[in-house]
Amino acid sequence: MTTAARPTKLTEAEIEQRAGDLKAWSVEAGKLHRAYRFPNFDEAFGFMSAVALEAKALDHHPEWSNVYDRVVIDLTTHDAGGLTKLDFILAARCEQLAADFGARS
Numbered sequence: 001m002t003t004a005a006r007p008t009k010l011t012e013a014e015i016e017q018r019a020g021d022l023k024a025w026s027v028e029a030g031k032l033h034r035a036y037r038f039p040n041f042d043e044a045f046g047f048m049s050a051v052a053l054e055a056k057a058l059d060h061h062p063e064w065s066n067v068y069d070r071v072v073i074d075l076t077t078h079d080a081g082g083l084t085k086l087d088f089i090l091a092a093r094c095e096q097l098a099a100d101f102g103a104r105s
Ligand SMILES: C[C@H](O)[C@H](O)[C@H]1CNC2=NC(N)=NC(=O)C2=N1
Pocket: 059, 060, 061, 062, 075, 076, 077, 078, 079, 080
C-alpha cells in the first residue's frame, strides 16, 4: 500500500491568494472559518453527512459543531501545523454542498 504525500503548509502569500476564491471564509489563527445557517436541522445534518463523505475521500477532516440549523466549521491541517491546499479544497466543496442543502448564509 502506498501512502499519499501530505501537502505542505502554505505561505501567507499563498493563503491570501487562495482565500480570494472563498470570500465567505475568514482566516483565523491558522484556520479557515465559516458559519452556515440552513433551513432546518434536516438540511444542516444532510450537509454534514455529505461533507463527511468528502472528508473521508480526501482523508482530511473538519473541526465543526452543529446547533439545530447552524453548522460552524474550522479547517486546518494538523499534520502540517497550519493551512494546506487540502483545507481550501474541502472549503470549496463545503460551499458547493451548502448551496445544495439550501444554506442561507
Ligand atoms: C493518517 C491520516 O492521514 C492523518 O492523520 C490525517 C487525517 N485527517 C486529517 N485532517 C486534518 N484536518 N488534518 C490532518 O492533519 C489530518 N491528518
